[in-house]
Amino acid sequence: MRALLLALVLLITTAGPAQAHAGGLTPQDHLSRVTAIEPPLPGVTATMVNHGTQLEIHNGGTGPVTVADHVIGPGETHRFRDERTTASQWEVPLGTSVIKGRVDVTPGPNPLWWLLITAALALGGYFLGRRRALLAAGVVVVTAAHVWHAVGSTLAVTGGSFVPLLLGASGVGLVAWPLTAVAVVAAVRRAPATAFVAAVVGAMLVVAGIPDFDSFRFSQLPFAGPADVDRLLVALTLGGGLGLAAGGFDYLRRTGSTT
Structure with missing residues (x-):
């Protein structure tokens, strides 16, 4: 468990976060x-x-x-x-x-409501740690939310190459995305490593989503779709990621195994 904690701390402190949105565009009113x-x-x-x-x-x-x-x-x-x-x-x-x-x-929304939604999603993600299969399903949903956000912000940019813009908007999420498949395979094999991968992916997605906090307080978001959809994706990435990390830790604490 100590080794896992050290690995996640190093991950969070050394990983470079993504841009809030592709192309360096930022939320504003x-x-x-x-x-x-x-x-x-x-x-x-x-x-x-x-x-x-x-x-x-x-x-x-x-x-x-x-x-x-x-x-x-x-x-x-x-x-x-x-x-x-x-x-x-x-x-x-x-x-x-x-x-x-x-x-x-245009005045922005009250960020308190979105913070409450984020907290509720974090709590829900934590309770997924009761079972390996639920953790894997949560990883898929939260990762899909982050992918959708990254693609939507990339499509909002005019005059740039899609792939480089997507890479810039994804940051450490590019590592988390393929790990989602690892979590699913581990869950199918009923391996305790499912919780370990879920915790890692959750922590990485929190790091990737931190720059997007401003989406909760500004009205105009650089996203190819409704602003509230993007806010929900950000809340799911941050809250769900935090919940998965906590739920994965809790599962490992209860079972005492990371492999």
Whole structure:
């Protein structure tokens, strides 16, 4: 048991946590958006992408347009950051027209409710430690939640390669994910190692999910789906992971075996 405790402490203190969301995007209460191009340019569109941090212009017209000293030819797309888009009401010249936009501010949710949900999930995860099969099932569910969160945050990024972004959003979870299969195999074989693997995976997913705490208090989340779905995935990763670690420890304490 002491060896297991030492291994998990080393894991938690040395593992590099994942980015909160892919591409370095962060939860926030404000979001910049385009309201119009005045006067309209045939075939030319403008939108804010990457969680309102970049202005993307697509030229579907027949002639070039110029924005921020950059010429966008027909069929081309230009994406860039512009400090002007952070003002409450903003304008960016686009050729002979002007891109107009604004920053919407939406208050975030009460984080207490999500912390209570996280605590309830942790308690539920702990009671899974009563049986090896339940621990393995819990590992599958919690890992799936973390995978879903990582993929959803990756899909929210425009203009980046999927795999590198996913790797950045996953962090130590990349090690925990394959260990889920180990836990399932151990459970099928009725091996006591199921609890050991569950405890390790749970601790790793807690480490991976710690940067996502801000999702509980901000309204706008960089996630390809409803914000509350992402919050639930974060709660399941953190709470479920903590519960699995505690439940796995408890099982090992009661049985006195890690192999």
